[in-house]
Every structure is written in C-alpha cells, then in structure tokens.
Amino acid sequence: MHDAAAAIALLEGASAAAADVFRAILTRGPISRIDIARLLGLSQAAVTKAVGPLLEVGLVSDELSLPRDGQPGRPANPLMVVADALVSIGVKVNADEIVGVATDLTTSVLAVDRRPLKTTSVSSVADAIEACTATLVDALGPLAPRLCAVGVSVSGDVDTHRGVVRESAIMGWTDVPLATILTDRLGRDVLVENDVRALTVGEHWFGVGVGTDLFAIVTIGRGIGSGLHINGDVVEGAYGVAGEIGHLPLTSPEHLCPCGRRGCVEAVAATPAIVAAVSRGHGHDLTIGEIVELAHERDPIAVHTFEHAATVIGTAIATLVNLTGPQLVIIGGEAVSNFDLFETHLRAAFEEHAFGAAGRCEIVTRPHTFEDWARGAAASAIRRLAEKGA
Amino acid sequence: MHDAAAAIALLEGASAAAADVFRAILTRGPISRIDIARLLGLSQAAVTKAVGPLLEVGLVSDELSLPRDGQPGRPANPLMVVADALVSIGVKVNADEIVGVATDLTTSVLAVDRRPLKTTSVSSVADAIEACTATLVDALGPLAPRLCAVGVSVSGDVDTHRGVVRESAIMGWTDVPLATILTDRLGRDVLVENDVRALTVGEHWFGVGVGTDLFAIVTIGRGIGSGLHINGDVVEGAYGVAGEIGHLPLTSPEHLCPCGRRGCVEAVAATPAIVAAVSRGHGHDLTIGEIVELAHERDPIAVHTFEHAATVIGTAIATLVNLTGPQLVIIGGEAVSNFDLFETHLRAAFEEHAFGAAGRCEIVTRPHTFEDWARGAAASAIRRLAEKGA
Known part of the structure; x- marks a missing residue:
C-alpha cells in the first residue's frame, strides 16, 4: 500500500520530532523504536506516535518485526525506510558536463544521465538540467510519480537558503538565482547546494562517513x-x-x-x-x-x-x-x-x-565518481525535505 | 521550597529530553513551554512532563505566570531557572595564579578567591585549588549545601572525558590526571576542561555569544x-x-x-x-x-x-x-x-x-577578566551536569 503524494505531504508537514524520527530511520535503520527514543531523547510514546503515520503512508516498514507474545500491537523489531517509497534526482554541474542520477531514498542509483555542456552560460546549463531531469523522469517509468525532491550541486559560494550561486569561478557565475530559474522550468522545488557540502551529506549517509x-x-x-x-x-x-x-x-x-x-x-x-x-x-x-x-x-x-x-x-x-x-x-x-x-x-x-x-x-x-557527487545532490534534497518540519 | 540534593539527583538521572528542557530554560529562559517544545521538537505534553519535577525540586519557577482563563492548570507564561537553586565553583589555572569563583546557575559570581602560585608543580596547584575551593565554600555560607559542580580549566591539550591534561606548555605538564587528583582531594566530581573551550561555553551562556x-x-x-x-x-x-x-x-x-x-x-x-x-x-x-x-x-x-x-x-x-x-x-x-x-x-x-x-x-x-575565564569553568561544570542524562 503506497501513496507518494501523501508521503510527501506528511514529510512536508511533519513536526520537528517526526522529522527527526524519519531521519533516524532513514540514516540509521534498521533501528528499533527504543533506540530511536534513546538517540533522540524522546519518549517511546512520542516515537510510536511519529512512526504511525510513516508506516501508514508506506515510508517506513516494520515487516521484519514479529509481534511480542501477548503484545501484538507493539513490535520491538526494527524499522526500516522503504527505499523506493520516494525517489529523488540529483544533478552535479561541472564546467564541461552535467551528471544526473535518479535515486531511491537511500540514494541507491536507479538511473544515470550525463550530457556535455558546450558553454557554461546559465541558460545552456539550465537547458541541460531540464533535459537531463526529463530523461531521468522517463527512465523512472512507473516510479516517476514518487519523485519528491530535486537537488543540484555546483562548485563555489552557494547560498542554499536563497538558492543563489553567489560566485562560481569554475562556471564563471556571479549571483545566479539558479533555484528560481530551475524551479520555474521544472515546475517543482529545486535545492541548490555547494557541491562539496552535498557530497559531505551523501558521504554521511551512504559512504565512509x-x-x-x-x-x-x-x-x-x-x-x-x-x-x-x-x-x-x-x-x-x-x-x-x-x-x-x-x-x-x-x-x-x-x-x-x-x-x-x-x-x-x-x-x-x-x-x-x-x-x-x-x-x-x-x-x-x-x-x-x-x-x-x-x-x-x-x-x-x-x-x-x-x-x-x-x-x-x-x-x-x-x-x-x-x-x-x-x-x-x-x-x-x-x-x-x-x-x-x-x-x-x-x-x-x-x-x-x-x-x-x-x-x-x-x-x-575515496575515488568519488561524478555519480557519487550527483548522489550527494540527491541526498541533500532528500535531507531538506526530511528537515522542513512544520 | 527547596531541596538541593533532590535537584542534583534529578539532573543526574534526567532523561535526555528532560536534560534538554532544563538546558533550554537555563540558557534561554524566560521561555514558554510552547517555545521549548518548538525549539526542541518535543510535544507540549513531553515538555510539561519534564518541567513538573524541575518545578517540584525548585530548579525552575513559573511564578511569573498567571493561569489562563478557565485553564488554571496550564500556565502559558514563561519558565525561568531559579538562579540560586544550585551553585557551582569554577577555577581557572594560570601559570602564576589560580582564580576561583563561586557562581549561581546563571554563572553570576557570588564569591571570588585568587591565590598566587609559587610553582606550577601539580601538587602545589592541587593544594591551591583545594584551598581556593574551601574558601569559596566558606564564603557561600548557607548556600554551600547547594554546590552541584566544580570545574577547572587549564590551557593546553585537555582530554575532558578522562579528565587528563595531556599537554600544557604553560604549566609544563604532560599527562596529568588532574580530575582524579582533585576528585580525591575534594571528595566530589571535578570537571577538567581546556580553558578556551570553557570560556566558549561561558560566552555562549552569559556573553556576546x-x-x-x-x-x-x-x-x-x-x-x-x-x-x-x-x-x-x-x-x-x-x-x-x-x-x-x-x-x-x-x-x-x-x-x-x-x-x-x-x-x-x-x-x-x-x-x-x-x-x-x-x-x-x-x-x-x-x-x-x-x-x-x-x-x-x-x-x-x-x-x-x-x-x-x-x-x-x-x-x-x-x-x-x-x-x-x-x-x-x-x-x-x-x-x-x-x-x-x-x-x-x-x-x-x-x-x-x-x-x-x-x-x-x-x-x-571583549576584555575577559580572569573571573570570566573562571566563570567559563563553572559554566562547563554546570553544562556537564545538565547533560549527563540517564
């Protein structure tokens, strides 16, 4: 049972505590309710309350769990994220190429699209990202409606909150409102992040970190x-x-x-x-x-x-x-x-x-491939979604 | 109504959430339950549950609050720490002098004791800290039983968890287990911290930070x-x-x-x-x-x-x-x-x-006085107590 729109709405409207619980399951799962409570300093009741809706919309599963004797409603077994409940797209912008990946919630790569850049002009980069995203959405096929987040990472001084690339020497950009430009083109929120910060988020989730x-x-x-x-x-x-x-x-x-x-x-x-x-x-x-x-x-x-x-x-x-x-x-x-x-x-x-x-x-x-960098952009976008809180 | 021993036991045995709530009141009070819940991502019920025992032992007060119409049990008005519910001692060790302060929970200074050091030998520094602490306890008079924490700060490479000064060029020390030495002498836990980190904690609580x-x-x-x-x-x-x-x-x-x-x-x-x-x-x-x-x-x-x-x-x-x-x-x-x-x-x-x-x-x-450095040591010791959790 699965409802991507409900899952996205749930994450967007989550309380800070619920967002913390989801992030804990996402990045540390399989993890028991008790360990989540300990990790976050929440009561078990608060964890159970946050987990309920996550189970309901299919973001999280406790299928591994067996009911305890006499307590069928309180499984002690671990919670895991349902990896393909939602999907994300991450794009790494280089001076001569953009690399895009579609990933599941655990940033496992589902599809890749690379395309060369002839120039670093903002409009040609935006064209390329638009085409890349369309190709990845096509590749996702039946999973496409589960797309929850798009992240783009660029080298340089990036104001993530405003979505502005303030300075990118490699691209020759100054004060480019890339998030606004891409949000207009794609018709959905786009997170723009510094590429190394995005890679750090990714490395913390799926790598050595x-x-x-x-x-x-x-x-x-x-x-x-x-x-x-x-x-x-x-x-x-x-x-x-x-x-x-x-x-x-x-x-x-x-x-x-x-x-x-x-x-x-x-x-x-x-x-x-x-x-x-x-x-x-x-x-x-x-x-x-x-x-x-x-x-x-x-x-x-x-x-x-x-x-x-x-x-x-x-x-x-x-x-x-x-x-x-x-x-x-x-x-x-x-x-x-x-x-x-x-x-x-x-x-x-x-x-x-x-x-x-x-x-x-x-x-x-660690020899990061350009796909790893793009996964970092996807991880940053998922992280932002799971952090929004209400 | 006040019970220092119960207050200390409460903090030492607090859940992580309760410790967070206390720290929020201590460092951000006056603060409402709603704002605490928002800040920490807890439900209001969880905040209320944590606040109850803090009120009971007299660590926190809501005396400013007026009952809302028809809801006498749910004051919306702010919580504040009862500054003198517990007191702390902080000592800054310099090469030629030690400076000790007794402070309340908000690190307001209640008493000061400075004494010159003739040598930087560990035993003479420990002698001086012991005498300084005794003088400050005397100066506290009726507040002395409320002493909850002693912090000592030293320049250099300090392993706070083990309480060891691994290297202090200014003192000429290598691998000095200062916390153990002082805990033996004073008959109570002593926190040993790097002096600048302690000052940073203090500055975050009472200063520009x-x-x-x-x-x-x-x-x-x-x-x-x-x-x-x-x-x-x-x-x-x-x-x-x-x-x-x-x-x-x-x-x-x-x-x-x-x-x-x-x-x-x-x-x-x-x-x-x-x-x-x-x-x-x-x-x-x-x-x-x-x-x-x-x-x-x-x-x-x-x-x-x-x-x-x-x-x-x-x-x-x-x-x-x-x-x-x-x-x-x-x-x-x-x-x-x-x-x-x-x-x-x-x-x-x-x-x-x-x-x-x-x-x-x-x-x-900011021209920190040596008393400010000692206040930092006191703040670090209080912070440790309020962080222990259960």
Missing part, C-alpha cells in the same frame, strides 16, 4: 574544497560559506590565485596551477595527462610541482584538523586517481603540522 | 587559542583537540614554536615571541609592559613586531573563518588590553584573506 559525526571531506583536483561534518550536521557557515580550504593563505604571496587573493592553496595545488607551473618549466603547454605521465617518469619539474602541491595540501589538512579535530579526513576529487604523486609529501606535511592528539585523525582516500 | 550558534572566540596573549561553537555545541574534537589556532602553520618555518613545530602562529604572535623579538632587536631584555610603552612611543622595532604579530593573527582568523564560517569572532585574552597595537594590521590581513561572504563575519573584542 556513516557512523562518524566529526569528519571532513577534502577534494583535490581542478578546485580544492572541503566539507565539514561537526556536532550532528554539515557546517553551512553563518553566511553560507565554509570549508574553503582551497583559499587558506598557506603558501607564499608570490602565488596569485584565480580568486584574486594571494597565497591560496589553490594557487599552487589545484590542477590548473600544476599545469601552469610544469608547462612554464618545460617552456610549452602540457595537458594534465602529459604531466602525470612525466611525473611517473620522474621528470624533475613535474615531480617537484606535485611534491610542492602535496606539501601545501597536507599543511592545509593539518590546519583544518588543528581547528576542528575530526576523526577522519576523506580525500576525494579527480586528482585522487593520481594520489601516489601526492601521498608521501602530503602525509609528511600533515604529520609535521598536526597538533597533539588531533594528529590521530585518519586520512583516507 | 548568547543567541549566536556559529561563533568563535580567539584569545591572544601568552598563548593563542580559539574555541568554536558550531551546530549547537562547542567543538570538542574527536580526540579532544580542536581550536588550536595558535598552532596553524601560517608563518615562515624560520620561526620555531615552543611546541617544537615550525611556522606556528604562536611563534611570532604570542606575548613571549613578541618579547623575544623586541628584546633581540634592542639588544637587551625588555618586559611586555616596556615593549607596549615603546610601541606607543612609535619605537620602530616594537611597532613592526606588533604589526607582524597582528598580520599573522588576522590571517589565522581568516583561515578559521574560511573553514567554519562563523557569524562572529570574539577576540579576548590579556593582549586585548593593547588591541590598538594590533587592530589595523589584524583587520587588513583578515580582509585580505577572508573568502567571499565568509568575510561578513564580525570581529569584536
């Missing part, structure tokens, strides 16, 4: 960013900006960053900076692929450039760790595929500058 | 530290270390920090580093008082040293802000009394490196 409250994602590649998860939530920043590890002033002022500031991490450690430095050293333009090959052949200029980048990234991670003390730092981003060129100097710089017990923080890599 | 969820305290002076308040709580760090802004690698490696690392903020911007640099420049030992005077007389060496320190501190604050995006940074610590020597270069460096909308973060100073 599961079960860890205090962790960070650091992405390396064309841009260098980070997402922080502290005290139960992603750090959004009071003004919508946080995690800007790529713009920490950790290198010398001679390095000018594309953002206009001096000494930023990105000015030496982002892929364009590496490409520029090695091309300059060799006296002609090289691609990042050629530079990676040169480094693997021990070309001194390429090797030194990666080592310098790695030292600055490791120093930046130590900085993040000394300030926020995470249990785990997950390094992702496209440059992770060549992590061998970074690892030694990155870890050495981290160990040199990490302070005291903060240095126990584990550093792992 | 009231009503602001995302803020940071940065302390400048003999040490340089910070406390972060994000997503509803102080950032503790997964391994008990966070906020180590004094040990961010933001200056050149030629500067050796007393911690053994190179390029730390403290290596150029802490008072001992300033004293060393100006003394070296003048070829003889100077005190910080003499150096401040020299700077005010525009002595170029002193002026330049303060400007350099200020630039590094401003860069460090930009780093903290770019990563965590606070609404407010409160600069405290003993060097704030000479903030005129720092301000221009500090703000210029902050503006140079703050990224995008994160730069809207306001920077204010």
